[in-house]
Amino acid sequence: MRFLAIPTAIMAATALTACGALPGSGGGSKTVTVWLMKGSASDGFIKSFTESFEKEHEDIDLEIRIQEWTGIVDKVNGVLEGKDSADVIEVGNTQVAQYAETEGLSELTLEGLRDWGGKDWLKGLAEPGSINGAQYGVPWYAANRxxxxxxxxxxxxxxxxxxxxxxxxxxxxxxxxxxxxxxxxxxxxxxxxxxxxxxxxxxxxxxxxxxxxxxxxxxxxxxxxxxxxxxxxxxxxxxxxxxxxxxxxxxxxxxxxxxxxxxxxxxxxxxxxxxxxxxxxxxxxxxxxxxxxxxxxxFTGGSDLIIPSNTDDRRAAVAVISALVSEKWQTALATEMSYVPNKPAYAHVLKGNPGATAMAEGATQGRATPxxxxxxxxxxxxxxxxxxxxxxxxxxxxxxxxxxxxxxxxxxxxxx
Structure with missing residues (x-):
């Protein structure tokens, strides 16, 4: 969640698409659509991430679409209801509960504990994504006062x-x-x-x-x-x-x-x-x-990543999240955007950035709204x-x- 109340008016979203296989990669058999919010990642980060991911996953093409925060609740609900499609969606950390209520989210508890080191996530990001002991939102980045x-x-x-x-x-x-x-x-x-x-x-x-x-x-x-x-x-x-x-x-x-x-x-x-x-x-x-x-x-604001339960390829969607929450891309995003990464162990990359360093220290005691x-x-x-x-x-x-x-x-x- 950003530091403002969640807006509800619908507004057309702009889109930045980064898709297609790298030359010589042999193409991809699956297209995974990822919704990221405007301002969350730079064009350079998106380009580098897409190229690296597609090189490592030759059977997956990424289509990254940039969304506006205004009207995003209605747009995400549209995906969860089957009116639109996306495989991975960035949402505000405190929005997860309302999306989980629709029963339209894929549970990610096993992957969180087994593959992503969920026990080490920042509390202010991880807790809002956990509903009745099940993890639906995967921490991506944080910011706080x-x-x-x-x-x-x-x-x-x-x-x-x-x-x-x-x-x-x-x-x-x-x-x-x-x-x-x-x-x-x-x-x-x-x-x-x-x-x-x-x-x-x-x-x-x-x-x-x-x-x-x-x-x-x-x-x-x-x-x-x-x-x-x-x-x-x-x-x-x-x-x-x-x-x-x-x-x-x-x-x-x-x-x-x-x-x-x-x-x-x-x-x-x-x-x-x-x-x-x-x-x-x-x-x-x-x-x-x-x-x-x-x-x-x-109060810890920031973003979690979710997977709609109606995704056409949950395996590929999980692979995208695995990459985005890896140390390589967590530290890259934190360095590029001055965010707090999802684990305190990664915050060392903020050294030399006094504002982000203070923010990371405070994030260790971060909390979220009910x-x-x-x-x-x-x-x-x-x-x-x-x-x-x-x-x-x-x-x-x-x-x-x-x-x-x-x-x-x-x-x-x-x-x-």
Whole structure:
């Protein structure tokens, strides 16, 4: 799943086709259609992967089609219902549950454990792809939030080391608030960041029991996560009734007086584009945890690979996934696109890329949203945002949390 809610409007997808056997390969007897999402892989990666795969599998031709995220849910459902065809599909990691509900996915548990080293996958990618103990989504790559900071402002405040614990983070942020600086810009409705604090406390956004999902923001642990969010948010001037896109936090940071924001490393490019004077002056570190031995929990977005059960050639589809999740192509994709690979053991290739390195370190504590097929509907309604604003404006946290949890429960338990 990307860091935005899953869109539902249908939009025509553009296509980039890479098919046909290499000269002298003798041609292929099977054509495997692979849907990849726009922006997930560069043209160079797709070309290299296709040529290498077809050389190693002379009986398979690859047809790689690039899809838009807008409208992808309806398009994938079309494949699962037999209205369209594809053999391997890239999907958002948190979309797997809703596709699995259709009973149109091929189970990949055996291959995951036997051939792909599934026990070593990143938790935030692997867990959303596992439904009732069966693996349907195969982790491909991940991305998550980190702290982006202004090195000059940290130096001016006398901060020589990045904070490793929440307590140190709060102390440093308070110190950064002097001399016209803003220690952190944290909008009041950045609910993905809140989710990490909730998970750190042992809480959940929603829990499942006896076949029913229920909102859990009013649990003592989840309320502790909101308490920390309120404390951190209060050390800056971020709006209490808006999210990180209103206004875009990269633009606020680019003005040069904000010391920290929490976002994906890719926002550094937006900051530098808005203020070229900050080029080379940005740093990154994982969201600190409660103790120094591990970073804080973070929402892990990214992609999984699925195989529709109605594929014409499951063997060939499995071969494509085997290649895409291999060390060779995992490290190639991570290097090319600055993604976090699906196993921490592969993250060494990100050395020299400070943003991606911080992201990979944080990904070890990555989590995903609840594995309900209806979670996308919760995000569309999103009662978490007004709950956060209510608490930040002084309303009783427990009562506000109970109200938000009740809405979550209603959405997750409703019939379509």
């Amino acid at each position: 980190v702290v982006i900071y202004n090195k000059d402002l940290f130096r001016d405040a006398g901060i020589k080391e990045i904070p490793k614990t929440r307590a140190a983070w709060l102390a440093d942020t308070e110190k950064l608030n002097e001399d016209g600086r803003q220690g952190i810009y944290l909008p009041g409705q950045n609910w993905y960041v809140l989710a990490g604090f909730v998970w750190d406390e042992g809480g959940e956004l929603a829990v499942e029991g006896a076949g029913q999902w229920n909102g859990a923001l009013d649990s003592p642990a989840a309320l502790k996560g909101m308490d920390f969010y309120k404390e951190l948010q209060g050390l800056g001037n971020g709006p209490k009734d808006a999210d990180e896109e209103t206004p875009p936090q990269a633009e606020v940071f680019a003005q040069g007086r904000v010391a920290q924001i929490i976002g994906t490393p890719g926002q550094a490019a937006q900051i530098e584009a808005a203020n070229p004077g900050l080029k080379g002056r940005l740093g990154f570190f994982p969201v600190p945890g409660k103790t120094a031995d591990k970073p804080g929990a973070v 594995k309900s097929a209806r979670w996308a509907e919760v995000e569309a309604k999103n009662p978490i945002k007004p709950y956060m604003t209510a608490v930040l404006l002084g309303q009783d946290p427990r009562e506000a949390a109970k109200s938000a949890s009740a809405t979550i429960t209603k959405v997750l338990s409703s019939d379509r």
